[in-house]
Amino acid sequence: MWRCPGYLARAMAAGASGFIVKDAPPEDLADAVRKVYRGIRVVDPVLATESLIHGINPLTAREREVLVAVGAGHAIAEVAKLLRLSEGTVRNHLSAAIGKTGTRSRSEAAAVARERGWL
Secondary structure, eight states: OOOOHHHHHHHHHTTOSEEOOTTSOHHHHHHHHHHHHTTOOEEOHHHHHHHHHHOSOOOOHHHHHHHHHHHTTOOHHHHHHHHTOOHHHHHHHHHHHHHHHTOSSHHHHHHHHHHTTOO
């Protein structure tokens, strides 16, 4: 089952009253709609648990930009040119993002950040 905890945080921050995954059984979806209509906040329990485990997005806006560019297949020099940064600054942002995602490479960091809904 595909879940993306970062989307939950963004939806709640945007004012959503409920969040349920699209593959939820129809009866759960109908029940969620009724609860939200009555003013009760509804959150998919598994997604809520995953959100707690992964925590809030630790990446800065610039780290996210760098990871998006890297995830699109750009080399460090291309990312630097695209974002108008020095190559050293791009490497620093990548290093920070790798540390925050607990990964070993820039491609892994981009993949983990994407899976967690941080990008």
